[in-house]
Amino acid sequence: MAVKRVLKMGEPLLLARAAEVKAFDTRELQDLLQDMRDTMAAERGAGLAAPQIGVSLRVVIFGFEANERYPDAPAVPYTVLINPRLTPLGTETEEGWEGCLSVPGLRGVVPRYKRLRYEGFDEFGRPIIRSVEDFHARVVQHEVDHLDGILYPTRIVDLRRFGYTEVLFPAAPPGDD
Numbered sequence: 001m002a003v004k005r006v007l008k009m010g011e012p013l014l015l016a017r018a019a020e021v022k023a024f025d026t027r028e029l030q031d032l033l034q035d036m037r038d039t040m041a042a043e044r045g046a047g048l049a050a051p052q053i054g055v056s057l058r059v060v061i062f063g064f065e066a067n068e069r070y071p072d073a074p075a076v077p078y079t080v081l082i083n084p085r086l087t088p089l090g091t092e093t094e095e096g097w098e099g100c101l102s103v104p105g106l107r108g109v110v111p112r113y114k115r116l117r118y119e120g121f122d123e124f125g126r127p128i129i130r131s132v133e134d135f136h137a138r139v140v141q142h143e144v145d146h147l148d149g150i151l152y153p154t155r156i157v158d159l160r161r162f163g164y165t166e167v168l169f170p171a172a173p174p175g176d177d
């Protein structure tokens with residue numbers, strides 16, 4: 001399959017609500033996931049949502065052993081999550097820096113629920129239910145937001161903590177973000 005172009009903020013499709021996946025374990029879904037994996041690897045992302053490569057379906061992937069874009073983040077298991085539902089566990093929120101392959105070159109501080117449960121399906125239609133916290137919870141919230149047409153800059157509370165990665169984090173590895 002292929003590395004796809006990542007849509008950037010301003011493209012209407014990134015603001016759309018993506019459609020539920022109706023059929024699992026299909027060639028189309030496997031092809032989409034391969035494109036997503038190839039694209040995420042090429043861009044060194046921590047996660048990717050299908051709308052970011054122009055496919056308006058409720059499919060996200062995320063996970064890494066170690067991510068050079070987020071060197072302090074603990075490993076998150078590689079996950080395919082389809083038709084996800086998130087349930088916050090408690091009301092506690094936590095602030096943290098986020099970037100997005102669709103908003104290249106920028107970072108901002110975003111409040112997210114600290115703990116949540118997520119439910120959904122893998123590519124074979126097998127159910128996934130996990131309770132997670134901290135960076136894992138943050139990544140899931142960021143990716144699932146993409147399925148509802150939400151980009152992280154709209155969640156920034158204090159816009160003074162939003163800026164260029166090369167300025168905010170001069171030691172960060174070069175790249176789109």
Ligand code: NI
Nearest residue numbers: 099100101102
């Ligand atoms: Ni993103």
